[in-house]
Amino acid sequence: NAGVTQTPKFRILKIGQSMTLQCTQDMNHNYMYWYRQDPGMGLKLIYYSVGAGITDKGEVPNGYNVSRSTTEDFPLRLELAAPSQTSVYFCASSYSSGNTIYFGEGSWLTVV
Amino acid sequence: AQTVTQSQPEMSVQEAETVTLSCTYDTSESDYYLFWYKQPPSRQMILVIRQEAYKQQNATENRFSVNFQKAAKSFSLKISDSQLGDAAMYFCAYRSPSGGSNYKLTFGKGTLLTVNP
Numbered sequence: 001n002a003g004v005t006q007t008p009k010f011r012i013l014k015i016g017q018s019m020t021l022q023c024t025q026d027m028n029h030n031y032m033y034w035y036r037q038d039p040g041m042g043l044k045l046i047y048y049s050v051g052a053g054i055t056d057k058g059e060v061p062n063g064y065n066v067s068r069s070t071t072e073d074f075p076l077r078l079e080l081a082a083p084s085q086t087s088v089y090f091c092a093s094s095y096s097s098g099n100t101i102y103f104g105e106g107s108w109l110t111v112v
Numbered sequence: 113a114q115t116v117t118q119s120q121p122e123m124s125v126q127e128a129e130t131v132t133l134s135c136t137y138d139t140s141e142s143d144y145y146l147f148w149y150k151q152p153p154s155r156q157m158i159l160v161i162r163q164e165a166y167k168q169q170n171a172t173e174n175r176f177s178v179n180f181q182k183a184a185k186s187f188s189l190k191i192s193d194s195q196l197g198d199a200a201m202y203f204c205a206y207r208s209p210s211g212g213s214n215y216k217l218t219f220g221k222g223t224l225l226t227v228n229p
Contacts, residue, residue, distance in 0.1 A: 041221060103157035
């Protein structure tokens, strides 16, 4: 039972570098999300998608981009990494708007 | 906008005892979903329990149960027979069933639960 899979689990980036966090789910969920969690805080929504080809901004989208070319995959792109993007990133999915959201194991990103 | 408040930054409980974690929320909607998630040191987010606002009956999952008071906008989590593995950060979360960015979960800041042997 894979569920939601994120890679990489850990990454250190230098300021100004770019990278992509990969996320895939095998539950045939329509809805996918990217959250970030800063120390001592709850999660905040970066971007979300309600289906292939459809994405929209969440609470904290600046500095990030997403795409959703397939139902399974929802990669998060960081352009020009900044120290403020040091955080734990969670990908998540759900079958519909009313269903439970299931999370991946998180990706720890440090920007130095 | 919805807000979720967890007023207890930290709680502790003796093994085998019962503990209640508090959560209040603010919303103008009549239909919504509430969740408790557990986050152990591994940082994985694990669903503990879910409650639909239209259901009057409180949700239960084994040793975990909630006290859902819709009028008071309160959603507390009770953990019975606490075990060492229950030690974690617990997040209360709200979700609207309507569209747009309301698809997101709104989280409280969390309560760190320590279980003492």
